[in-house]
Amino acid sequence: MVSPLTHKLLRDLWRMKGQAIAIGLVIAMGVMLQVMMSGLVTTLEGTRDAYYDRYRLTDVFAPVTRAPAHLVASLGQIDGVARVQDRVVGAALVDIPDRAAPVQAQAVSLPADGAAALNATYLSAGRMPDPARPDEILLVEGFAKAHGLAPGDTLVATLNGTRRALSIAGLAQSPEFLYIAAPGEMVPDDSRFGVIWMGRDAMAALFDMGGAFNEALFALTREANKPAVLAEIDRILDPYGGRGAYGVEDQYSNQFVSEEIRGLKGSSNTVPPLFLAVAAFLLYIVIGRMVQSEREEIGLLKAFGYTNAEVGAHYLKLVLIIATGGALLGCLLGIAGGRGMVQLYLQYFKFPFLLFRLDPASFAIGVMASILAASGGGLLVLRRVFALTPADAMHPPAPADYSRSGRIGQGIANLLDQPSRMVLRRITRQPVRMAGAMIGIACGMALSGSMLSTFIAFEDTLDTTFTVIDRSDLTISFAGPVQRAALHEIATREGVWQIEPVRFVPAILRNGRHTHRGSIQGQPTDASLSRAIDTNKQAIPMREDGLILSTTLAAKLEIRAGDTVTVEVRDGRRPTLALPVAAIADSFFGTPAFIELGALNRALKEPGRVTGAYLRIDPGKRDEITQWLKGLPMVAGVSIKAEAETAFRKVMNEGAGSSRYVMGVLAFVITYGIVYNAARIAHAERARDLASLRVLGFTKGEAAFVLLGELAVITLVALPIGTLLGHGLSQLIMAAFSTDIYTITLGFEPSAYGNAALVVLSAALVSGLLVKRDLDRADLISALKTRE
Structure with a gap:
């Protein structure tokens, strides 16, 4: 059997469904970002580590000008070295018939026996080159697809001044080349840079490396002292033009992958908590106003024997239903968004596969954080419920003391008509309540302004790099x-x-x-x-x-x-x-x-x-x-x-950089939700007063002006405050996006905050029209009755 309090809970949820949905969406956006970003971090880290392990990415790279092959034995004796593999690497120019400019490539030797102990290749199509056929090669898959090449095709390339016709035996990928960019460039472009794997003997002949190598690869033991190993490698290779051994953490491709993961971690630690904090603030205001308006009902419930715990649990359930519903929706949206982002990352990083993996911890953290944030706001309100005795609650609240605020703006009020004076009195006599609404709208302004500033900062960075520098x-x-x-x-x-x-x-x-x-x-x-x-x-x-x-x-x-x-x-x-x-x-x-x-x-x-x-x-x-x-x-x-x-803009707009657009859309949704809630709360508080005005002869437009005028003033005052908050928030977002590879700088962008102001004003206009529609449809008799 359904209890009376459960009936009341369902009625309250239906009555405030618009606000509940708006607040739930704010929570959902925060949880979505938490689940999506944490899931992407888990996916990228897990796939990267598994790929590195399975295909044995080396721990140390040691480039050298030209070292004799017999040094490999000495290098293998270094304390902490588990395995050594030497190879030949060099630059190549690939002749693509439909391109005037030469296309660069990196040529890498394959072990003579075909079995790579380190930096193995993943064969995605075709077969491995035949050691007896020196002109057979493996070609990196992305480059082949960009130029419509397949196993069996012929590729013309110039290696160390020698022009050769090469037969493509197969297509491959490698953990060494997750991020592929031409030398001197920062942006991957499959059409302009590729990787060629060729037999060791053929590479040695082309690059004058017979009986020698120009790079050594090392796998280290678990107990190895890496700095000591690097120093010993350098000591041995220095006489032969050693260029300095370095660990995988400094390897070009791995740096980009690691920095992208670090950036995602930074964003997931900055933005979702902010969204959840805004949601908790909104719930605090909504539930606080509801408790204030339901004083008599709370008193009746206590008079009929309901305990403080039972009445408090009723309002806490209301908070938990909204928070849980928003959190679960956010989890579903986060999974869908993460799967979509994974496809973009496959264009950016060359993984053989990349399946979105939900991080159970992020799922639990997102749900629990949203519930705790919402409950935190709700518990502050429940103190009022516990403090109300039946006798006090069943009496109307004591009239507010306006003796100190009644003369505020009195000179201006004399110049205004009656509805305008009502707006002014409401604002001056309830400054704390107005400040709460204003801060909420300012937060929405800050979210939109900071994201628009981010978009402009990206464009300004690109323009400065390619036109000024x-x-x-x-x-x-x-x-x-x-x-x-x-x-x-x-x-x-x-x-x-x-x-x-x-x-x-x-x-x-x-x-x-x-x-x-x-x-x-x-x-x-x-x-x-x-x-x-x-x-x-x-x-x-x-x-x-x-x-x-x-x-x-x-x-x-x-x-x-x-x-x-x-x-x-x-x-x-x-x-x-x-x-x-x-x-x-x-x-x-x-x-x-x-x-x-x-x-x-x-x-x-x-x-x-x-x-x-x-x-x-x-x-x-x-x-x-x-x-x-x-x-x-x-x-x-x-x-x-x-x-x-062009390649860089494509990466920023369609690749990993597109995550800023997802965050931008969420910021706009939250802005609308905040402004809509502010309008709904104001309407709920003044429904009886506005009905009274209608009975006294005020028109629908005049009654609506009293409410919407208040919303307009609060919104206009919130805009400059939101601008200041947004500039600070944008600095945090830029710090999260920037890495050691690239830095996004941000100045104050007036156009961004001008457009953000338009977003807030349009949200206020839409919310005002919705509220006015409800005012026009209001049943005056029901609104004037004392709630039972």
């Missing part, structure tokens, strides 16, 4: 350092308007215990095609007396302008330099370190050397120039900036 049209890279005079032939080519040399040197930068493995970029003093810029987007001239570090790199090394950084050069004579930090530059992608080109070459005792160049060209001759560059023996790669920008 990089002003070139093409970037060319050479197979190795060449004399600067070699650029003369390119500079005099018809259609080449400007050429600017550059030299990249691999290096390890140290500041105390802080270390960064990367490169130093040498450029002319007056570099104009690729520039370092300050916070005002003004060019910083290259310095001979020190390095110019990016903000991200300076933060990583915990170093400031004027400090000294130790630079261990891993090329040529490999000197160790102590260089002052001359300036800090704004940079959004990567962690560059700049120095004047001549000063870099003098430090290396290799005058006049460059490893590439930036070009500004006649757009009408781009295909002709890139086709010509493809035939130059010294050119190892050509990158077209327009294609790189």
